[in-house]
Amino acid sequence: MMVARSSDGKLVRRPVSPFMLGSAYKPQITSVLSITHRITGCALAVGTLLMTWWLVAAATSPAAYAHVAWFIASPIGILCLFGWTAAMFYHLLNGIRHLAWDFGYGFELPTVHASGRGVVIGTVVLTVVVWLLGVILL
Amino acid sequence: MSGSKLHVGVMRSQLGRVRGLGSAKKGSGEWWTQRLNSIALVPLTLWFVISILRLAGLPHAAMVHWAGQPVNSVLLLCLVLATFQHMALGLQVVIEDYIHDEKVKLASLLAMKGVTALLALASAMAVLKLAF
16 A cells, blocks of 8 residues: 555555556456556566577577477476467467557447457467467478 | 754755655656556567467477577567567566665666576577678
8 A cells, every 4th residue: 555645635545556466446457458468468577488498498509499399298398388488379369459459449449348348259269270270280 | 033044955865866866866757657667568579478478389490480580589689679678677676666775776777687687698699690
């Protein structure tokens, strides 16, 4: 809680983020998708560790590359990679939704809800397509 | 109004001005940078996913050959730079929003920027090494 002064000079406690995750607001598709954008962004930041490991290992030696390949093919690696694929498509699609807002498009509430549903459906479809392709190609 | 001196109000404290706090300092530039690398990351990320699909399960030599192609080197460098810049600006906003203790906030920001810079340089160095 942040302490501040109200306009009549009294000390007040102002709520600080993320207070809205509590009882202040009812979860809605808009707020849930918004916090999901942040959560997927943070998850993808962790995912850059694997990308860096993959690139550095490739530049180091075949043995180092074999270690990454072993991790990626392990059950935990596959689970992480699947999660990051979904997080990446979500963040990508919702990011495009955000860019449209930045250009001033899609602010009407029905449009906001429709684009939100589109992002969720698109994430599921693209994630499944990529993994099906991966299974077929392997 | 007789007796009252004319007073020009400065809305911000001198310390706040020195520290560069308040709106329209670095914030608008960072906001714009985040939009630019977002746009760049849309095609770059899709290219990266397709590339990974093609490289999946292939041995080290295939990856080295792929990363050695000039077009792939350049696109990988673009991806690395846009990704880590986007990540640093994104995590910065998250830290600023949720960490309210000034010391912890500053320490978190410094640690995040340091780790991000290390990862970015390591990735870029690896791409360059694969290219030459």
